[in-house]
Amino acid sequence: MSALIRCDGVSRRFGSTWALREVSLELREGEVLGVIGPNGSGKSTLLNVVSGFLRPDGGRVLVGGVDVTGKGPEAVARLGVRRTFQVPRLIEDLSLLDNVALPLLEEFEPDEARRVAEELLERLGVSRPGERPSRVPMADRRRAELARAVIARPKAILIDEYLSGLTEREAAIAVDALLELKRELGFAAIWVEHVISGLMRAADRVLVLHEGSLLAEGRPEEVAVRREVLEVYFGT
Numbered sequence: 001m002s003a004l005i006r007c008d009g010v011s012r013r014f015g016s017t018w019a020l021r022e023v024s025l026e027l028r029e030g031e032v033l034g035v036i037g038p039n040g041s042g043k044s045t046l047l048n049v050v051s052g053f054l055r056p057d058g059g060r061v062l063v064g065g066v067d068v069t070g071k072g073p074e075a076v077a078r079l080g081v082r083r084t085f086q087v088p089r090l091i092e093d094l095s096l097l098d099n100v101a102l103p104l105l106e107e108f109e110p111d112e113a114r115r116v117a118e119e120l121l122e123r124l125g126v127s128r129p130g131e132r133p134s135r136v137p138m139a140d141r142r143r144a145e146l147a148r149a150v151i152a153r154p155k156a157i158l159i160d161e162y163l164s165g166l167t168e169r170e171a172a173i174a175v176d177a178l179l180e181l182k183r184e185l186g187f188a189a190i191w192v193e194h195v196i197s198g199l200m201r202a203a204d205r206v207l208v209l210h211e212g213s214l215l216a217e218g219r220p221e222e223v224a225v226r227r228e229v230l231e232v233y234f235g236t
């Protein structure tokens with residue numbers, strides 16, 4: 001069976017900077033693929049290229065075996081891939097709750113859509129779902145954006161930094177909730193984090209990016225002790 005998402009030698013340059021350099025990966029069904037790396041290592045660029053928000057300068061992106069390279073975000077979304085942004089892009093005129101309910105309105109009555117959205121936000125630990133995005137902490141906006149992605153019942157979710165700004169306890173709840181939703185709904189995820197502890201617990205496999213290139217790949221516990229990984233993180 002073909003991979004849910006596949007990148008073949010994907011590259012992207014900004015001026016003289018290689019934000020991504022010949023990165024290849026596969027996301028399989030139901031899998032959580034963690035992506036870590038220092039600031040500026042290309043994590044967000046990778047998600048932007050996979051989700052169609054950025055056109056790669058080289059290489060190919062396939063979703064469910066379909067070549068979506070350069071086809072744009074709608075084409076990728078139609079194939080069942082949803083995403084979050086490092087800086088959430090919620091609609092400011094709507095409450096968190098209505099932002100999350102929005103994808104359900106085509107299918108359900110507004111009250112029913114809101115009920116589902118409210119339950120989802122509660123499970124993710126968002127305490128004030130009636131507030132506008134700008135009135136809650138960034139961490140709540142991130143979790144609301146994740147809920148908006150999950151509620152669309154995607155095959156895969158691309159997550160750009162979901163845990164930063166949470167306390168250790170909040171992060172533990174957020175990781176557990178996401179894993180539980182994944183088990184219930186069966187989505188796969190490419191999950192980018194800069195703060196890596198929560199992700200290492202959740203990921204089946206981890207990729208490490210450094211200056212746009214793939215530095216290491218493997219099971220979290222293997223990758224975490226690799227010398228080249230410790231070097232880029234801690235400079236040891």
Ligand SMILES: Nc1ncnc2c1ncn2[C@@H]1O[C@H](COP(=O)(O)OP(=O)(O)O)[C@@H](O)[C@H]1O
Pocket residue numbers: 014017018019037038039040041042043044045046
């Ligand atoms: N829109 C952009 N214009 C110019 N440079 C960019 C842009 N997006 C990213 N970059 C550069 O590409 C590199 C990778 O950035 P990014 O993917 O955001 O890294 P990360 O998410 O790992 O912190 C960095 O050097 C960054 O400055």
Ligand SMILES: [Mg+2]
Pocket residue numbers: 043044045086
């Ligand atoms: Mg980033």
